[in-house]
Amino acid sequence: MSKNLPYATSASIPSFRLHSSSFNDGATLPPAQTSARFGVAGGKDESPQLSWGPVPEGTKSLAVTVFDPDAPGGGFWHWAAAGIPAGTGSLAAGAGSPDGGMLPAGAFQLKNDAGFSGYLGAAPPRGHGPHRYVVAVHALDVADLGLGAGAPSSKLGPKLDQHTLGRAVITGRFER
Template structure:
């Protein structure tokens, strides 16, 4: 059973909006495409397709993150962090998190994940650790650009999101590496 702590519950409450995907769903296991081969498991490290609507009309940009709060660390594990997505963009195609951000929309920036790669890193919980939640979140922001250096960590991005998020949309699939 996934852990119950919701790290977003510690943040200021903001309105929700709609987030959809052809690749992932709330509470459903991830496919191999959204898993990682980094630790020897089957996986493709392909970011899922995401589309969103119903965000506030005055949204200036978006950020997209993927976080595993159940990782066996005191800080969880950031799998993906993209920001400065223009307000006119309402979808990321599957694979948009390819290395270097070559499939991201113009103007969008991607930080290194917690494994150090500037790309989407799929799920790879330790075998036998139980199911993990993978929180895919689209943040609607009140600014067109965030003050985040290219070498910043996703946690630093989180500080900026704390200050600028006006609405949030989430999908949280799960994954457990077989023993």
């Protein structure tokens, strides 16, 4: 397992393309992806638009995660969705709304570290410096990870370690 991420990273895990029309890889997150709930001016707590592919052969489902490895205490889960059908190639901006209504049939959200299912925008502590928001799409070799809707996102990392065929990653940055 990576020191900074809650799941293993390895050069032997194939990568695939991941793009967001919401922000560019390595760029500062726009207000839409920051947190109104945690007092960021202009924040909207809107999950980013994502498009990816092609996924590795044998992919049976996908998971999407957003993790801040720079948060105090060893990191913070901002979003996790699993059970995404393998043929899915994108998610619209806002798919991580707490009602999950924009996710594909069969997909579900886990609880983020703020305690609710859905996307929580960036909101690092003031003066803590820049934080990275690692957005990852995980291609999985199983259709069911054995976790249900509302399970804590922290339970997802070990499952990803066991079942990831490929992973695509982009990173946004934010500080206040």
